[in-house]
Amino acid sequence: DTGVSQDPRHKITKRGQNVTFRCDPISEHNRLYWYRQTLGQGPEFLTYFQNEAQLEKSRLLSDRFSAERPKGSFSTLEIQRTEQGDSAMYLCASSFMFGGAKTQYFGPGTRLLVL
Amino acid sequence: AQSVTQLDSQVPVFEEAPVELRCNYSSSVSVYLFWYVQYPNQGLQLLLKYLSGSTLVKGINGFEAEFNKSQTSFHLRKPSVHISDTAEYFCAVSGASTGGGNKLTFGTGTQLKVEL
Numbered sequence: 001d002t003g004v005s006q007d008p009r010h011k012i013t014k015r016g017q018n019v020t021f022r023c024d025p026i027s028e029h030n031r032l033y034w035y036r037q038t039l040g041q042g043p044e045f046l047t048y049f050q051n052e053a054q055l056e057k058s059r060l061l062s063d064r065f066s067a068e069r070p071k072g073s074f075s076t077l078e079i080q081r082t083e084q085g086d087s088a089m090y091l092c093a094s095s096f097m098f099g100g101a102k103t104q105y106f107g108p109g110t111r112l113l114v115l
Numbered sequence: 116a117q118s119v120t121q122l123d124s125q126v127p128v129f130e131e132a133p134v135e136l137r138c139n140y141s142s143s144v145s146v147y148l149f150w151y152v153q154y155p156n157q158g159l160q161l162l163l164k165y166l167s168g169s170t171l172v173k174g175i176n177g178f179e180a181e182f183n184k185s186q187t188s189f190h191l192r193k194p195s196v197h198i199s200d201t202a203e204y205f206c207a208v209s210g211a212s213t214g215g216g217n218k219l220t221f222g223t224g225t226q227l228k229v230e231l
Binding site: 031033035045056095103104 | 207217
C-alpha cells in the first residue's frame with residue numbers, strides 16, 4: 001500500500017512564472033486536501049476535494065491559484081504569475097470520509113522557492 | 116471555526132527524560148484531535164488521534180495523549196525520549212461533522228530537541 005505521493009519535491013522558479021504541482025492520493029481515499037506551510041508555521045488549509053468536486057476553498061487561495069481533481073484521482077495545484085510570497089511547502093493529504101477513520105495522511109510535500 | 120494554541124515553541128530535554136508538549140484548542144463544535152510529527156524537509160506523520168471514546172490515546176513510538184474536554188487540552192507525553200524524537204510536533208483539530216470537510220487547523224508547532 002503506497003502512501004500519498006507528490007511531484008516535484010522541489011521547485012525553483014522566477015517571479016511571474018507559472019508552476020504546477022501534482023498529488024497522487026492513497027488509492028481508495030475519496031477526499032484530497034491541499035495545505036501550505038511557511039517557515040516556522042503550521043500548515044494552513046487551502047482547499048479540499050471530495051471525489052472530483054472541489055467543496056471548499058480558503059480565502060488564502062487567491063485568483064492566481066487553481067486546483068483540479070479530474071476523475072477523482074490525482075490532483076494538480078497551479079500557481080499563475082508566482083510571487084515571492086508564494087515560497088512555501090505545499091502539502092497534499094488524503095482521507096476516507098466514511099467510517100471512523102477521519103485521518104488525513106500527508107505526502108512529502110513540494111517545496112517552492114520563488115526568486 | 117477552530118483554533119489551536121501550542122504554548123511552547125521549543126522544548127529542550129535530555130535523552131531518557133520524560134516530556135510533555137502542550138496543546139489547547141478552541142471550538143464551538145465537537146472536535147477530533149491529532150498530533151503529527153514532522154522531520155526536516157519531510158511531510159507530516161500521524162502520531163496519534165482522538166476521535167471518541169477513551170480520553171487516553173496511545174500512538175506510535177511510545178507517545179500518548181490525553182483529551183481533557185473541560186480544559187480543552189490535548190497534551191502529548193512520552194515517558195522516556197530518544198535522540199531520534201528530535202523533530203517538530205504539530206497539534207491539529209478538525210470539526211467532527213463530516214459535512215464540514217474535516218479540514219485540519221494546526222498549531223504553530225513545538226520543536227522538540229533531545230540532547231545527550
